Amino acid sequence: MAVVLAFVKGLCQRLQCTIAASDQLPLGVVKELQRLLKAFLAIQETTLEAAEKKQRKSKAMRTWLCELKEVAYDADDLLDCLVLKAQEPEVDTNGMEVVDQRCCLIFNCGQEHPATQTELIMIHDIRTRVQKLMRKKPFSLHLHLQRSSSLMINEVEAIETTNPNSGEFVRDEDKEKLVNLLKSDESSQVYLSLITIVGREGVGKTTLARIVYNDKEVTSYFNLKLWVTASEIYDSESLSASILSSAKSRTQEDFDDQLVAGRFLLILDDVQNKKIEWEAVWQKLQLAQVGSKILMTTENEEFVNKMRLPSSSYHLKGLSPGDCWSLFRQCSNLEAAASNQSITQLEEVGMKIVAKSEGLPLSTRLLGSVLYSNINFNDWKMILNGDIWKSKTEELHSIPAALWLSYQHLPPNIKQCFSYCSLFPLNHKFKKDNLVQMWMAEGLIQPQPGIRIEDTGSQHFIYLIQRSLLQSSEGDYMMHSLVRRLAMAATLDESLCFSGTDKSSNRREKVCLRRLSIQSDTLEMSEILDSGMLNKLRTLLFYRTISSSFEYHALFAKLKCVRVICLSDRRLSYLPESIGSLKQLRYLDVSETAISNVPDELCSLHNLQTLKLSMSFSMEPLSKCMSDLVNLRHLKGYSSNISRIHKLGKLKFLQELEEFTVMTEDGHRIEELKDMKQLRGGLCISHLQTVHTEEEAKGAKMNEKQHISKLDLYWWDSEDEVSEETDYSALEGLQPTDDEISQEAEDSAHEDLQQAEDGISEDSADSALDSPQLAEDHISEQFDDLFPEGLQPAEDDIFEKSDDSVLEGLQPHQNLKELQIYGYSGAKTPSWLQDGYLTRLLGYQSQHQLRALETLIIEGCVELVYLPDHGFSALESLKFLRIEKCMKLRYKPVANSSATLPSSLTDLKITNCAALTNDPFFMGLERLHSLSSMFIEGAILGIQEGYSPHNHVLSSLPGELLQHLMTLKELVMLHCYELENLGIQSLVSLKVLLIDHCFNLVSCSSSVDSNESLPLEFLKIERSPIDFINRKLLGRLTSLRELQIVGIIVASFSEEIKDGLHCLTSLKKLHIQGCANLQSLPDELASIPRLEELYITRCRAMESLPEMPASLVMLVIDYCSSLIGRCQRDGADWNKIENIFYVQVCGLNVKDPATPNFFDLW
Secondary structure (H helix, E strand, O other): OOOOHHHHHHHHHHHHHHHHOHHHOOEOHHHHHHHHHHHHHHHHHHHHHHHHHHOOOOHHHHHHHHHHHHHHHHHHHHHHHOEEEEOOOOEOOOOOEOOOOOOOEEEOOOOOOEOOHHHHHHHHHHHHHHHHHHHOOOOOOOOOOOOOOOOOOOOHHHOOOOOOOOOOOOOHHHHHHHHHHHOOOOOOOOOEEEEEEEOOOOOOHHHHHHHHHOOHHHHHHOOEEEEEEOOOOOOHHHHHHHHHHHOOOOOHHHHHHHHHOOOEEEEEEOOOOOOOOHHHHHHOOOOOOOOEEEEEEEOOOHHHHHHOOOEEEEEOOOOOHHHHHHHHHHHHOHHHHHOOOOOHHHHHHHHHHHHOOOOOHHHHHHHHHHOOOOOOHHHHHHHHOOHHHHOOOOOOOOOOHHHHHHHHOOOHHHHHHHHHHHHOOOOOOEOHHHHHHHHHHHOOOOOEOOEOHHHHHHHHHHHHHHOOOOEEEOOEEEOOHHHHHHHHHHOOOOEEEEEOOOOHHHHOOOOOOOEEEEEOOOOOHHHHHOOOOOOOOOEEEEEOOOOOOOOHHHHHHHOOOOOEEEEEEOOOOOOOHHHHHOOOOOEEEEEEEOOOOOOHHHHHOOOOOEEEOOOOOOOOOOOHHHHHOOOOOEEEOOHHHHHOOOOHHHOOOOOOOOEEEOOOOOOOOHHHHOOOOOOOEEEEEEOHHHOOOHHHHHOOOHHHOOOEEEEEEEOOOOOHHHHHHHHHHHHHOOOOOOOOOOHHHHHHHHHHHHHHHHOOOHHHHHHOOOOHHHHHHHHHHHHHHHOOOOOOOOHHHHHHOOHHHHHHHOOOOOOOOEEEEEOOOOOOOOHHHOOOHHHHHOOOOOOOOOOOOOEEEEEOOOOOOEOOOOOOOOOOOOOEEEEEOOOOOEOOOOOOOOOOOOOOOOEEEEEOOOOOOOHHHHHHHHHOOOOOEEEEEOOOOOOOOOOOOOOOOOOEEOHHHHOOOOOOOEEEEEOOOOOOEEOHHHOOOOOEEEEEOOOOOOEOOOOOOOOOOOOOOEEEEEOOOOOOOOHHHHHHOOOOOEEEEEOOOOOOOOHHHHHHHHHOOOOOEEEEEOOOOOOOOOHHHHHOOOOOEEEEEOOOOOOOOOOOOOOOOEEEEEOOHHHHHHOOOOOOOHHHHOOOOEEEEOOEEOOOOOOOOHHHHO
C-alpha cells in the first residue's frame, strides 16, 4: 500500500523552501513552481488522508495513489536534477539548521539568465499530471478533510523519549516444562536429541526459546550453548557454517574440541526450509556428548520426522485471556495514565479489544502500545469497532488485523520510515544511527526549525520502539517476522528485497521500484542490469560474498536518482570514477569492502551527507579535495586519515570527529576547528606542541562547541603514550615478578626491602636517578623518531613557548563532561579549572567553569607544579578523577580550607605523583561521602624524580579520616613506602583491599571501637608487612572470601594471625605466593571452616605442609622444591592431602593414578 501523504507534505515543504529563494532562481521558474505547489497542496488538503484510509479495500484507490506518488517522486527528482551544487544550510546561533527561510538548493543559472525551455516543460508536465489525477480521483473520496483521531495526531514532537515497558510476558509454566525436557535423558545413553517448539507465527516461540537459553539452570547444565537464526538459511553447508560461527570456531577440529568437552545446547530458531540435508548437518555434531540437545522453533513440524534424531514436540499455544489482559495493561500503561481516575469503562472495552488478539503476545503488545498512556474513551471504542476487524484474510495478506490496526494509527511521517525497514532482510539488526541517516538521505524526515534533523529521526526511531514495531535485542534492535511482513505489504510496489536463492520476486515487473536490497550471490550481473529496476532507484543495498568480480561501473551508470548506496563486497578494492556521476547521492557506505583509497571524483558529490569508509589502517590518505563535501554530516573511517584531511574546517556541518591532528602546514592548523560548531561526542586534539600562543589556541573556539561531551588534549600524538609507557614499565619491570622470580632475585628483593626499612639517604636516592648527560644523549637519539614528518617543532619552540597560555586558550564549553589532559608541560592549571571563590562570594556563577564535568584525567604533565586553589572543589559534578605521572605536582593548602576535592567524587586514582601523595592533600577525604573506589600509587623507589623517603609524604590514613568514606568499596594502596597507619577498620562498606609495597605499614587501628563484621570480601597483601593484621581485625573479617599473601619476608606467621584464622568463616580461596623465607604454614589453617582452594607457589623455603581443612577440594603447589617429594603417594605429607579431591604439584595431578612419580620424569 502506498504511503503518500507524508511524502507529499515533505515535497510541498521543499517547494516552498525553493520558492523562498526566488532571488536565486532563473526567470520563469518561480511561477511554474508556484503553480506546481498549488496543485500539490490542493490534492494534499482535500483528498490524501481519506484515500490512504480506503486503499486497503479498493484496488482502484491503490492504483490512484501509486500514480500520485510516482508524480511526486518525479517532482522531487526534478528539483535535484536542476541542482548545480548544494548551498550550505543556514544555521542559527545554536548551530541548528534554519529550514523555513531559505532553499537548500540553487539552480544552474541566476536571475539574469532565463530558464531553459526543457526545464519549464518538465515542471509544466508534472503539474498537468497532478491536475489530471485530481480530476480522476475515485468517486468514493470525499472532498473534505476528515478529522483525524487523537491516535494519529500525536506528532513526533509529543512522543515520550523514554521507552515504555517492553511488555515481555514470561511463560513460567512453559519455561519449566522445556527446561525439564532439556535435562531429560541424563541417565540414558542418548548423545543427541531434538526438541521442537511448534506454534503459529507471533505466538512467542523465539521469545520462549531465548528465555530458556538464558536460564541459569540451563546455562550451568550445558557446557556449550549455541544460537543460530535459521530463517534465511537454505542449505546444509550454510547452516553448518553458521553453527561453527556461533561457536566461534574457525575449523571443524576446533569445534570438535568443544563438543568433546561436554554436553551442548543448540538453538535453531525459525527453521522454515524443508530442503536442508539434515544428515550432513548432524555429521558435524557426531562428537556430541551424552545429553546434548537441539532446540528448534518452527511453524511446521512435518519435516521433523525426516531428521532421524530422537525427538519430541512442544506445541506452544496462545496466551490465556487473563495473561493477554495482564500484558495489555502493561503495554498500555493503563494504571499510570489513569492515575486517580476510574478506569472501569476502559477495562471493559480493553478486555473486548484483547479478545481480538487471538492469544498472540505480539498482537497484544501492539494493541496495548497503540493506546499507550491514552485514557480517551472514544479512542478505545474506535479501536474496538474498527473496520479492520471485518476484513478478509487475503485482504490483510495473512497478517493479523491487530498489526494492520497498529500501522493505521501511525502518524504519516512515521509510516514511511517504518515502511523503509522492509528493505532489510529478516532478523536484520538495526543500528539507530545508520537507519536514521538513511531516512535522512531518502528525505523521509521532515526538518523542523531549531531541531537537528538527526534528533527528529531519533524520535521517529524511539516511536517505533514504543509502538513495539522494533524490539530490543542485545544492544541492537530487530523487527519481528510478522511486523516485517506488514512493512513489506505497506510498500509492496516500491521496495524489493532479494535474499537467499528465492528468485520469485524477480519475475514480477518492477519498473517503478524505488528501493532494492540484494542479499544473494546467485543473481547474475545481467539479471540486475537488464531488469529495468535500477533507473528510478533511490536506495540500493548490495551484499555479496562470492569471489567473482562484478562490474560496478555498469551498475552506477544505471543509477540515475539514487540517494542511498550500501555496498558489502570484500572483492571490491576501488570505487570506479563513475561514482562522481551520482549527483543526488546522500549516503554511501563502503565500510565492508576492500577499498583502500577514495577517487577525486567522489569529492564532486556535494549533496553527500554520510560517507562510511573502511576502518582499516591500510586506508591510503584521503584526497585533498575531501573538504569539498561541504554538506557532509557523518564521516566514518580510519580516524588518523580523517584527522589529516586538508582544510577539514570546511566541513562545518560534520557531527563527529574522533581525532584532529594539529600540524604546522596551512590547512592543518588548529584554527580549522573554528567553524565546526556541530561537532558532538568525543574529540581528541593531538600534537598541541605545534600551537604556540594563547591567541592561536583561541582560534579553535573550543568554548563555542556546546555539543562536545568528551575532550582529550594531547601535547603529543595519542599513540606516543605507548612508547612512554613502555619506557616507564621497563624501569618498573626491574622488580622481580610473581611468575619469573628466581631465588637470587628474591634475595636481592629482600636486601632492597631491608635497605628501605633502614632508611635511604638523599645522596643514594639522587644517585639512583638517570645521569643528565645520558638523558640528553637519549633525547638526541630519539628526537627524530618521536616527531612524525611535518610535526617537528623548531628547537627554540621546545624550550621557549609556554604551554600555560595554550591550555588557557583551549577553554572548552561549560557543557563538557569528560576532559583528559596528556603531556602538558605547563606549570599551572588554567583559570577555567579554578575554584571561582570570588565569583561565588559576589553572588553569581562564572560561565567559564566546567560545572558539568564528570571525569577529569591529568596524565604525563611532568612540569605541572600546583593544583588549582582549593583543589578541584569547584568541579561540583566531578565523579571520576585520575592524576598520573605528574611528578612535580603538589597541593598548595589555602588558608581556612580543606576542600581539595568535590564531594560528588566517586572514583579517585592518583598514580606516580610523589609530591602530591602527602598527608595535607588527603585531609580533604572527609568530604567524599560518595566515594566508592580509591587507588593510590606512590613513587617507585629510586625511579621517580623527586622521590626521597625523607620527603613529606603520605604516612597515615587514620580511621578518624577514613570513617567519613561511608560508601568506599574498593581501596588500593601501592608503593606508599612511608605509610604506617591505614585505618581500614573504619571502612564499613569496603569489599576489596589491595596493599602492595607499603614497607612500613604497622597499624590498621581505629579510634572507633567496634566488633561488627566488615564486608571485606577480597584482601591482597603484597611485599608489605603483615604484622598490621591482628586478632581483632581477623575477628571482623567474617565475609572474606579470598586472601592473597604475596612476597612477604617472614619465616612464619605471628601468633595473633594463627589465633584468628578460625574467624575467617567465609574464606574459600587462599594464595601464598613468592614468600621466599616462609618455612611453614600454621596448623591452625585446618580451623578455617569453608576453605576450598589453597595455592602455594614459589615458596622454596617451605619444609612441610600443615594439617588441611576438611573442606578443601583443590590444592595447587608450584615451585616449592622441598614439598615435591613429600606430596608423592609415598611422601611424608601424603596422608594430609590424600582426601583432597584435586591436588596439582608442578602442573601434574598427583591424585590421578596414571600420573607418574615426579622424580621418574627426570
